[in-house]
Amino acid sequence: MAKDMSLLWFSGSPPCLRVMIALEEKNLQGYEQKLLSYEKGEHRTQEVRDVNPRCQLPVLTHGDNIINESYAVCLYLEAQFKSQGTQLIPDGPAQQALMYQRMFEGVTLTEKIADVIYYQLKIPEGERHDSAVKRHREALTTELKLWEGYLEKMGAGSYLAGKNFSLADVVIFPCFACCFRFGLSAKNYPKLADYYGLLKERPSVEASWTTNWQTSPPWGKDKLKDL
Amino acid sequence: MAKDMSLLWFSGSPPCLRVMIALEEKNLQGYEQKLLSYEKGEHRTQEVRDVNPRCQLPVLTHGDNIINESYAVCLYLEAQFKSQGTQLIPDGPAQQALMYQRMFEGVTLTEKIADVIYYQLKIPEGERHDSAVKRHREALTTELKLWEGYLEKMGAGSYLAGKNFSLADVVIFPCFACCFRFGLSAKNYPKLADYYGLLKERPSVEASWTTNWQTSPPWGKDKLKDL
Incomplete structure (x- = not known):
């Protein structure tokens, strides 16, 4: 279970898909999700701007940590949950x-x-x-x-x-x-x-x-x- | 000393500067260097194409490993030389x-x-x-x-x-x-x-x-x- 974790995302967005796959691989299911509509401009609100001034998704919140770059989220999750789920950085x-x-x-x-x-x-x-x-x-x-x-x-x-x-x-x-x-x-x-x-x-x-x-x-x- | 390490680089290129700073921070001086001229098109040779099909620099070679993306080089060097020189990924x-x-x-x-x-x-x-x-x-x-x-x-x-x-x-x-x-x-x-x-x-x-x-x-x- 992913405690204290929430994700703002779009459906069909490659960066958002990256983060969702990483969360699954690290057995971090059950996080809070909020699906926004790009077409309706739901990413252009103050709520999103507060967590990402560029108004892009995904945004992952883990406790007090906010990460809104998909590559950063992937590296962060692997670092924090190294021995949980799939090992995503090989040895050697x-x-x-x-x-x-x-x-x-x-x-x-x-x-x-x-x-x-x-x-x-x-x-x-x-x-x-x-x-x-x-x-x-x-x-x-x-x-x-x-x-x-x-x-x-x-x-x-x-x-x-x-x-x-x-x-x-x-x-x-x-x-x-x-x-x-x-x-x-x-x-x-x-x-x-x-x-x-x-x-x-x-x-x-x-x-x-x-x-x-x-x-x-x-x-x-x-x-x-x-x- | 940086054994078995060589770098192809341009002067004035931000990605090349990244790699050179990372090498210094990890105490990896003394690597083999080859400075190429962008203006003269010295990156458009078969020698460069063999190590980077996109003909971009930097290219770092470490033993048999070839890495030509500056972010990748930085993360790789920190992983291989974690306890040497400056710690580049913080704890916590x-x-x-x-x-x-x-x-x-x-x-x-x-x-x-x-x-x-x-x-x-x-x-x-x-x-x-x-x-x-x-x-x-x-x-x-x-x-x-x-x-x-x-x-x-x-x-x-x-x-x-x-x-x-x-x-x-x-x-x-x-x-x-x-x-x-x-x-x-x-x-x-x-x-x-x-x-x-x-x-x-x-x-x-x-x-x-x-x-x-x-x-x-x-x-x-x-x-x-x-x-």
Whole structure:
């Protein structure tokens, strides 16, 4: 049981999914949850601003500690509950090197996905260019091919940083889940699709697989189809 | 002495500065160094591509382990050399929560700085808009005011996550160093300026303070002057 813990979250948000998976992996069920609607702007209230001046989710509160960056939450939970649930940081320098490396490549991956999927949301109408859309799509294709190669090299059934599930999977899986939600082709990225299938059956992911992850938004269901 | 360790780096790059400070703090001097020139495109060689397919620096090699993400290097070094040099992750849940929180807010800070300073480099000529420049400058101003507020709240002489220097300082100080290099006004951001002054005198920073940090590039010396 997760005492003194509460989470403000959106459904369908990769950073929020990260935190929910981490909480499940650390056996921290039963925390207080508050689901907010992005569409209704429920994150733009004083209540949220008080815990995150940037008005972004997730926000995890644990006792008096407030953490609103998903990577920070994951590292914090692993540090506080090291011997509880899944061990999320492997032993051994080589395994740790690979895990931290992949974890932080995830920042670039996240940016490149957002550049494509949220282009209309991020860039005002008068500043949009077809050439920019094309460039972002090419950059994301290059990025995804890189990850496809990483998984190919690791071998079937492997996780991102080795034979065991780790923090690298906690933070990266939601990125790929987002790509498939927005129409990425399993045929074009077979290793990513296998990895996605493997992780989707994991209890921590199943427990966090909320409505928005089960459907694609009509405006975006084919967004990444041709990558 | 840092055995079996080598670093590929640029002078004046915040991510490279992070890694050099972390190495100094962990008493890992004497590693093999290779300084590359960004201007001459020395990072676009097969040698670099072999250790970083994205052709970005820094790249740290430690034995057989290759890490090319600055945050990953910092966490890796602290994990491998925990009891050597400065303790970079504090004890205690509250201190750790704040440290991880600030560390990962640094990703947003880094992005917003790059959006302003490297706008011409990132955006092709035909896609540039004065309205975008204005928006990025406003976003960076808001972001810097937030950090100014954090430092004000911490009190004079404090580090970013408490009374002790931590990984939050290792990763964030280079961002502020970059801002002042590009003309940020100490008058407009007195707490940031005090913090910058405090950290600049730290031996690990002094040892890493290479030529490009001592001067501003002619094209950018007033870039942030009016923020």
